[in-house]
Amino acid sequence: MDLFSLALGALLNAVGELTDDDFTRPSGCEGWLVRDLVCHLVIDAQDVLITLVTPTADPVTHDAVTYWRVAHERTDDPLAALTVRLAAAYGEPWLLQHHVDDVGQAALRAAQLADPTLKVSTQDMVLCTSGYLGAYVWEWTLHHLDLVAHLPHLPGPPDRALARCREVFETIAAPFPAEWSDVDVLLVGTGRRAPSESERAELGDLAIPYVLG
Structure with a gap:
């Protein structure tokens, strides 16, 4: 749960440093500008707030790792086009910046107040609150990498969050070469x-990419 706050706090701080021009730059999410990604973060934070107030008595079915569905190809997300339209509707970048900070800070406060043992329900899954917030470390950290993909002047994700995401990824996929950086493991x-020729040779038969959603 501490990593949730660390990862989200760092991401919100990075969004707060965006200039108006930064919002029009491409992000690391294919087909999305930075403004589209930031709009998606609004939806993410809202989902966290909704889930934290959706308790259940049902038995736990998933944890921070099994929460993620894994595929090797990206599929069309019906909400992707809506996200782009919503982002454009904000007009002024500062409005979007304000909104994501507003709901993001609320998600931070809600997470800090949450009972880690409480069971919550989301997307037909039941998790302990600690497991659900742990799953979102992946979401915040990967999207932080997406945010700074073409904005090198912005700070990247915290090292602890990157290390945890690598641990999750290698649990789902397979161990990557130990000398690879956490960022390279997650990006590739x-x-x-795309891996370089030498990186591809090191990976051997490992099936990439892994799409977690």
């Missing part, structure tokens, strides 16, 4: 960056 492993 999720298809955000």
Whole structure:
């Protein structure tokens, strides 16, 4: 749960440093500008708030790792086009910046107040609150990498969050070469960056990318 706050706090701080021009730059999410990604973060934070107030008495079915569905190809997300339209509707970048900070800070406060043992329900899954918030470390950290993909002047995700995401990824996929950086493992492993010839040789038969959604 501490990593949730660390990862989300760092992401919100990075969004707060965006200039108006930054919002028009491409993000690391294929087909999305930075403004589209930031709009998606609004929806993510709202989902966290909704889930934290959706308790259940049903038995736990998933944890921070099994929460993620894994595929090797990206599928069309019916909400992707809506996200782009919503982002454009904000007009002024500062409005979107304000909104994501507003709901993001609320998600931070809600997470800090939450009972880690409480069971919550989301997307036909039941998790302990600690497991659900742990799953979102992946979401915040990967999207932080997406945010700074073409904005090198912005700070990247915290090292602890990157290390945890690598641990999750290698649990789902397979161990990557130990000398690889956490960032390279996540970017190459999720298809955000194509491996070089030498990297591909090191990976051997490992099937990439892994799409977690």
